[in-house]
Amino acid sequence: MSIVGNSGYRVLIYSHDTFGLGHLRRCRTIAHALVSRRDDVSVLILSGSPIIGSFEFRSRVDFVRIPGVIKLSNGEYTSLNLNIDVDQILEMRESIIKHTADVFNPDIFIVDKEPLGLRGEVESTLRMLRHRRTRLVMGLRDVMDDPVHLREEWDRKQCVPALAELYDEIWVYGLQEICNPLEGIDLPPGVENKMAYTGYLPRTATQRPTPEHGALGLEEPYYLVTTGGGGDGVNLVDWVISAYEADETIAVPSLVVLGPFMAPAEQKSFMERAEKIDKLSVITFDANVEMLMHNSAGVIAMGGYNTFCEILSFDKPAVIVPRTVPRLEQYVRASAAEKLGLVKMLTEDKGRDPRQMADALHGLISQPKPSHVTVPNLMGGLDRVGDLVDRWLPPQMAAE
CATH class of the missing domain: 3.40.50.2000 (Glycogen Phosphorylase B;)
Structure with missing residues (x-):
């Protein structure tokens, strides 16, 4: 079977990855699930993780490594490896992200956790893709922080207006019965209607002993x-x-x-x-x-x-x-x-x-x-994400 018409649909995922493995592993799990579900989808992950190359990626999943930064104990950021000013690093990251999105031209852009990216580095890309009518998705884990701290952080970063102005949907990778990640946030009208709780993202073990x-x-x-x-x-x-x-x-x-x-x-x-x-x-x-x-x-x-x-x-x-x-x-x-x-x-x-x-x-x-313990739809996250993607990306015509 071969896809007729174009090279298939494209999904771009942004993972800021200043520290740790959580964001990268979540994005990788979603990417693998999408290409396993459909043979007409390719996924590209934008990540600042210094060890992204240590992970294996399935066919039709690849990554672009942007320069890494790390958050210091005082809340400021610095370059992970390069001996240059953090503002220059952030400028480079923003440029690479936007240029990659421009050339890759995704049908769906999923942003993990940070509505505007690290220090707002994704905002210009979001606005460019919105003008192209790319579907823009905010992906949130089940819990962000306690409501008081999250409200203070998002007010400082001016995240809330982006949820109303830029994003088509907000996917919560959890269950509302366990936690509402935006509890305590004064959301503009219509934002709550964009939220879709998927359930948790199930994992599988690869039989690959080392x-x-x-x-x-x-x-x-x-x-x-x-x-x-x-x-x-x-x-x-x-x-x-x-x-x-x-x-x-x-x-x-x-x-x-x-x-x-x-x-x-x-x-x-x-x-x-x-x-x-x-x-x-x-x-x-x-x-x-x-x-x-x-x-x-x-x-x-x-x-x-x-x-x-x-x-x-x-x-x-x-x-x-x-x-x-x-x-x-x-x-x-x-x-x-x-x-x-x-x-x-x-x-x-x-x-x-x-x-x-x-x-x-x-x-x-x-x-x-x-x-x-029986919790309905506890681990239905990947199937639900696939269903949400299918609503926007109708199956393409295929021929022998």
């Missing part, structure tokens, strides 16, 4: 400890290792994935501590972390969006230790999920008592799986 896996000796049941990108995962890893140091009776070993963005000094320290404990294995990064989770007996994680989707997809009992700085996103999600009985949550309110984590590790092996 030599490193075999060297870890993971045949026996193990827990997966994952920090996502790892840049803010130090407390979680320290707590888990401290539990094994304090309690030699924890029966199930753990595989700790530190994350590629954890500081090298922290990585080295954790690896040295773990070498003294038979029941701990530590690796820095695995682009196929879904397979590690699929094979695990349970998960200890911070509870970012992608990890939460994987826990539900692979039906793993989980202990979530959410971060609360600089956002409450993970805490809001974990609290709602715990109330539904999907996961258990530990917080650092009273410090990181090794005995508390040890108790959680003892109990995780017998903790009920998420599937013991």
Whole structure:
């Protein structure tokens, strides 16, 4: 079969990716689902992730890597690798984004999380494509932040007018029963009508074991400890290792994935501590972390969006230790999920008592799986996204 008329439909996805892996992995999941569903769609991802090249992409999915930036503790941005002024970096990024969109000429443009992009870098592209009548979609995870902080941030960035003026639809990759990501935002008339809740985005595990896996000796049941990108995962890893140091009776070993963005000094320290404990294995990064989770007996994680989707997809009992700085996103999600009985949550309110984590590790092996709770359309996100795309992109004529 060959498509007649043109080279097929084109979907462009923007992922600003200043830090971590969450945005990139979500966009990649959506891209793969779209090309798997339809053979007349190609997807191009715009990303600032420095490790996007470490991931595999399916046929008809590709990426453009824009210069990376990183957010400092004071809220300012700086270049990730280049020794040039951040304003120049942002100017370059905006130019690359707009030129790519101009040439690629997408039928649909999906912007992940930031309505105007990093420091407004996508606004000119949005206006150009709107003039061409490209369908413009704002994609939001289930939880953005607590309402007070989100309102302050979006007022400062002038995001709300963009939802009314520029976007055709707002896709929320979650369920309204769990969270409304725009709760507390004073939305202009008509914006709420643009919102479509898709359900969570299911994940699959690729049967692609690496030599490193075999060297870890993971045949026996193990827990997966994952920090996502790892840049803010130090407390979680320290707590888990401290539990094994304090309690030699924890029966199930753990595989700790530190994350590629954890500081090298922290990585080295954790690896040295773990070498003294038979029941701990530590690796820095695995682009196929879904397979590690699929094979695990349970998960200890911070509870970012992608990890939460994987826990539900692979039906793993989980202990979530959410971060609360600089956002409450993970805490809001974990609290709602715990109330539904999907996961258990530990917080650092009273410090990181090794005995508390040890108790959680003892109990995780017998903790009920998420599937013991019935939540309608919980994992219907990719099918719903496909349906939303189909409404705008009618099947093209095909011939032998």
